[in-house]
Amino acid sequence: MSSGDHPRTFEMARDVIRSAHNNGSAEDLMLFYDRWAPNYEQDVDLIEYRAPRLVAAQVAAHFGGERQAAMVLDVACGTGMHAGVAQMKREGFQRFVGVDGSERMLQHARQSGLYQDLQMAVLGEQPIPVPSGAFDVVTISGGLSSSHVPAKAIRELLRAAKRGGLVCMSTRANRDNVAYKVALEGEMKKMEDEGLWRRVEVTRVSRFERGVSDHEGGHVPGCVYLFQKL
Structure with missing residues (x-):
């Protein structure tokens, strides 16, 4: 321990x-x-943090390609040992690249053996160090909040995806995150209007994680968003 x-x-x-x-x-x-x-x-x-599992399940439900060959980019991957990537491996995905801004987190991710490659970058501060249009699936299950990643940075997730590829994201839907969620969904809609991607599914989850604020008892809600690059 x-x-x-x-x-x-x-x-x-x-x-x-x-x-x-x-x-x-x-x-x-x-x-x-x-x-x-x-x-x-x-x-x-x-805190019963469910976002990685929820993102993995949403991708698995909609991905129609060859899973063993698919390239998956896991942004804000953390230690890499949470259930999201492990669940995706059980669903047949095998090829993972992780990106995180913390070197200590990446050290743990290397030890997990889940990733073929790991890169260091802070989303919103610098470009993700991967080629454009290289990934069949791009995920970010943590990190989308006002203190972490500006809403406009989701365009960088789209850049990394292949045409026809899936981009799956999640964020909290509690009171403390409402302004950021509105900005995030506004950017998503703007990108739809620009013809950059299409919305595949948006799922509201009542038990996203346990609340950590004084005014939050029990669990807080969240949203999982899945888009396809056009």
Whole structure:
């Protein structure tokens, strides 16, 4: 256990996750994730963080190509050991490239053995270091919030996808994230209107993760968005 003889509790995980939204600069945020990396897996389990599984399930339900040959880009991949990529492997996907802005998170991801390649980049601060139009599937199951990634950065996800490829994203739909969600959905609609992609499915989930704010009891809702590049 990463935290030695002292098991993690929900309260410990809650306090860490609250502090994630108080980091001013991208550099501060990545330093936060570097420090969090040893306990990350335990903490996301404690808050019952379902986004990676939900994204994986949505992709699997709609992907019609050859799964073993498909290239999957996992943006904001974290430690790589959460259930999303593992679930996609069970669904037949085999080829994964991960991108994250935290070197410590990437160190854990390398140890997972799930990825053929891992790259370091902060979405919204710099381009994703992958070729344009190279991926059959692009996912981001965490990271889409006002303190992490500007809404317009989803255009970079689209750039990485092949024509006909799928882009799957998720975000919280609770009160604290409502302004960002509105901006995010506005950017998605703008990209639809520009003929860049088409909406395949949008799913609202009532139990996205356990709430960590004082005014949130139980679980908070979230949304999963799936688009196809035109």
